Amino acid sequence: MKFMLIHTLDESAFPNEEECGVPVELESWATEMVGRGIELDGARLHPVSSATSVRRRDGRTLVVDGPFAETKEQVAGYDLLECRDLDEAIAVAAAHPTTAVGSIEVRPLEDGAPTVDLPEPDPARQRYLLLICAAMGAAPVEDAAHADRDPGHDPGHPGHDSDQDDDEDIDRWVDDLDSRGVRLFGWPLQHPSTAVTVSRPNGRTMTVDGPFAETKEQIAGYDLLECTDLDEALAAAAAHPVASFGTVEVRPLWAS
Amino acid sequence: MTDDVALAFGEEWGRLVAGLIGWCGDWDLAEECAAEAFAAAVVAWPRDGRPDRPMAWLTTVARNRARDRIRRRTTESARHDALARLIDQAVQPPAEVGTGGVDDPEIADDRLRLIFTCCHPALPMPARIALTLRTLCGLTSAEIARAFLVTEPTMDKRLVRARAKIRQAAIPYRVPPSELLPERLDGVLAVVYLLFNEGYAASSGESLLRVDLTTEAIRLARLVHGLLPTADEATALLALLLLTDARRAARLRDGEIVPLPDQDRALWDASRTREAELLLRGSSGHTGPYAVQSRIALCHNLSERPEDTDWATIAALYSLLPATPVTELNRAVAVAMVDGPAAGLALAAPLEGDLGAYHLFHATLADFHTRLGDPAAAAISLRAAITLAPTPAERRLLRRRLAGLSLGMTE
Structure with missing residues (x-):
C-alpha cells in the first residue's frame, strides 16, 4: 500500500535554509528506507517563497505568488512509501528527522497507483511538485455504491455528480502531459480524514488524527513534473481540471 | 561619478x-x-x-x-x-x-526579456516593482527602500527572495510566446502604472510627489513602447503617464494639493501634452483601459479653461471602461457636469456599499450636495472623507473645503 509523507515546517525558524546541507540523519534514514524497499521517491522542496498557486475561474487563469493556504507550517518536502499498513508508515515517518523540527502528514494514496519508475533527472530541466488542492467536504460514506467505483486519477472532489466526466477530464490531462514526457508520476490521495500527522517535539513521538493544518482546501493529490521552466509547469497546472474550482500549488524541487 | x-x-x-x-x-x-x-x-x-x-x-x-x-x-x-x-x-x-x-x-x-521576467505573475507585486527598479533602472536597494517607506534590510530581503524564486522555480528569461504575450504585457504595464501612481500620489506619508518614481515609470513606459511599438496599450500607457505628469507643476501650491479645476493651467507642460497627443493619433477606435484613460486625460489637458472641458465626451469614455465602482464614480462626476449634480448623485449614491471606505467617494458626494444647495449633507460627507483620507495633504484639502462650507452656511 502506498503512502505519501508530506513534510511540513515553520520556515521562519530556519532563516538560512539554503545554506545548510543534507543532515546526516536524513542520509541514513533514506539509505535505510530505500534498502528496505519502502522509499519509492522523495524530494526536498525549495522554500515556500518559491511557491506559485494557479487557479482558473470564469475561463481566466490566475497565477499568484505563494502556497495554496497561508499556514504556520508549510510543505517542505515529500516521500512516497510502499508500506504494509498505516502503522508501518507512521513508524517510518516518526524515524524521519523532520519530525524533530516540524511534522509529517501521512496520507494513503488511492488504490491502483502505478509502479514508480522515475527516470534520472534531466539536468537541463526543473522538477516540480504539483499539489492538487480542493475543498474536500466531509469524509465519504463507505457503502456498496462506492465500493466498486474505480478511483481512477480523480483526486476526489465532493459535490460533483459527474464523476465520470471528471475522470475523463483528468485522463485527458494526464495523457497530454505523459505524451510530452512532462509528467513523471501522480496519483490522488485518500480523503484528508484518513490523514495522520506525526511529530516528535521532545523526543517522544506524537500522532495526531487529521491533516497538518485545518485549511479550507486540502491536498487531494499530487503530480511530479519535469519541465523546461516555470511557465510550462504553470500551464500544466492551469490545465488541470481541479484548477477550475480548487488550487494547484506549484513547487520546484531541489536538484538532488 | x-x-x-x-x-x-x-x-x-x-x-x-x-x-x-x-x-x-x-x-x-x-x-x-x-x-x-x-x-x-x-x-x-x-x-x-x-x-x-x-x-x-x-x-x-x-x-x-x-x-x-x-x-x-x-x-x-x-x-x-x-x-x-x-x-x-x-x-x-x-x-x-x-x-x-x-x-x-x-x-x-535583452531589456525586453528582463522586464517580462521581472514582472512575471509568479512573483509578488512588491517584488516585481523592486526588481524592475533595481535591474532595469539601476536604483540601489536603499533608494528603492526609501521610495517605498520600508527599511533597507526589508528591501534587500525582498530582492534576494525574488532572485531566489527566479532561480529555484526556473522562471524563464524570455519574451513570452504569442499566446501568453497579451496577458503578460498587461502585467508589465500594471507594474509601470503602479510605479507611477506610487510616485505621483504617495499612498501614505507627507512627501506627496516622489519625482524619482514618476520619472522612472515614464522611462520604463518609453522603453516598453520603444521595444514594442505596435502594442497599443503600451503606447497608451506612455501617453497617459505623460498627460498626468504634464500637470505636475500645477498639482501642488505651497505644499497643498490643488484640485484639477483650480489648477493654474499655464503651469501645465504643453510639450508633454503634445507628445502624448502625437502618440494617441489614430487611436480613437482603441478601447483598452489605458487607451480610454489616456483619451480622458487628453480631454482635460487640451482644455484651456475648466469650463472648456468636453464633459460629454469624458462621460462617454468612462462608460467604455470596465464598470468598476471607481470608474462609475468618475463617470458620475462627468455626468454631473453635463446633466447636473442630481444626475451625478443618482449614479454615485448606490456605490456606497462598494466605496464606503474610499475618501474620494464621500468627497464627491459632498461636491454634489454643495451644488444642490444642501451644505448640511455636504458637511457630513466631508467629515467622512476627512476620516478616511490616507495622506495629511489630502486631509488638509478636505478640511479647507469643510471650512469653506461652514463659511457659506453662516453667511
Whole structure:
C-alpha cells in the first residue's frame, strides 16, 4: 500500500535554509528506507517563497505568488512509501528527522497507483511538485455504491455528480502531459480524514488524527513534473481540471 | 561619478544587466559585475577618455569580471563548472578593452526579456516593482527602500527572495510566446502604472510627489513602447503617464494639493501634452483601459479653461471602461457636469456599499450636495472623507473645503 509523507515546517525558524546541507540523519534514514524497499521517491522542496498557486475561474487563469493556504507550517518536502499498513508508515515517518523540527502528514494514496519508475533527472530541466488542492467536504460514506467505483486519477472532489466526466477530464490531462514526457508520476490521495500527522517535539513521538493544518482546501493529490521552466509547469497546472474550482500549488524541487 | 559615466549609467545600466543575465543566466553575478564595470569606468574614462562605444567597453569589462569570479569560486559546484565551461566556449577571447572589441550584435538588447521576467505573475507585486527598479533602472536597494517607506534590510530581503524564486522555480528569461504575450504585457504595464501612481500620489506619508518614481515609470513606459511599438496599450500607457505628469507643476501650491479645476493651467507642460497627443493619433477606435484613460486625460489637458472641458465626451469614455465602482464614480462626476449634480448623485449614491471606505467617494458626494444647495449633507460627507483620507495633504484639502462650507452656511 502506498503512502505519501508530506513534510511540513515553520520556515521562519530556519532563516538560512539554503545554506545548510543534507543532515546526516536524513542520509541514513533514506539509505535505510530505500534498502528496505519502502522509499519509492522523495524530494526536498525549495522554500515556500518559491511557491506559485494557479487557479482558473470564469475561463481566466490566475497565477499568484505563494502556497495554496497561508499556514504556520508549510510543505517542505515529500516521500512516497510502499508500506504494509498505516502503522508501518507512521513508524517510518516518526524515524524521519523532520519530525524533530516540524511534522509529517501521512496520507494513503488511492488504490491502483502505478509502479514508480522515475527516470534520472534531466539536468537541463526543473522538477516540480504539483499539489492538487480542493475543498474536500466531509469524509465519504463507505457503502456498496462506492465500493466498486474505480478511483481512477480523480483526486476526489465532493459535490460533483459527474464523476465520470471528471475522470475523463483528468485522463485527458494526464495523457497530454505523459505524451510530452512532462509528467513523471501522480496519483490522488485518500480523503484528508484518513490523514495522520506525526511529530516528535521532545523526543517522544506524537500522532495526531487529521491533516497538518485545518485549511479550507486540502491536498487531494499530487503530480511530479519535469519541465523546461516555470511557465510550462504553470500551464500544466492551469490545465488541470481541479484548477477550475480548487488550487494547484506549484513547487520546484531541489536538484538532488 | 563623472558626467560621462553618470550619463552612461542612466542610459546603459538596464541594457548591460539584461545582456549579462542573458549571457550567464545568473542575476546576482550580472548585477555585481555590471556595478564593477561602472566602477572601473569611473577610474578609466576620465584618464583615457570616454570610449567610442561605451556599451561595448562596459560589456567587455563586466564579462571579464564575471569570468574571474566564476574561476575564483573555490567551493565550485558542478553547476558552476558547467557554467564556466559554457562561458569559455561561448565567448571569444576578449579584445583589448577600449577598442570596442565586442561586436554590437553580441550585445543584444535583452531589456525586453528582463522586464517580462521581472514582472512575471509568479512573483509578488512588491517584488516585481523592486526588481524592475533595481535591474532595469539601476536604483540601489536603499533608494528603492526609501521610495517605498520600508527599511533597507526589508528591501534587500525582498530582492534576494525574488532572485531566489527566479532561480529555484526556473522562471524563464524570455519574451513570452504569442499566446501568453497579451496577458503578460498587461502585467508589465500594471507594474509601470503602479510605479507611477506610487510616485505621483504617495499612498501614505507627507512627501506627496516622489519625482524619482514618476520619472522612472515614464522611462520604463518609453522603453516598453520603444521595444514594442505596435502594442497599443503600451503606447497608451506612455501617453497617459505623460498627460498626468504634464500637470505636475500645477498639482501642488505651497505644499497643498490643488484640485484639477483650480489648477493654474499655464503651469501645465504643453510639450508633454503634445507628445502624448502625437502618440494617441489614430487611436480613437482603441478601447483598452489605458487607451480610454489616456483619451480622458487628453480631454482635460487640451482644455484651456475648466469650463472648456468636453464633459460629454469624458462621460462617454468612462462608460467604455470596465464598470468598476471607481470608474462609475468618475463617470458620475462627468455626468454631473453635463446633466447636473442630481444626475451625478443618482449614479454615485448606490456605490456606497462598494466605496464606503474610499475618501474620494464621500468627497464627491459632498461636491454634489454643495451644488444642490444642501451644505448640511455636504458637511457630513466631508467629515467622512476627512476620516478616511490616507495622506495629511489630502486631509488638509478636505478640511479647507469643510471650512469653506461652514463659511457659506453662516453667511
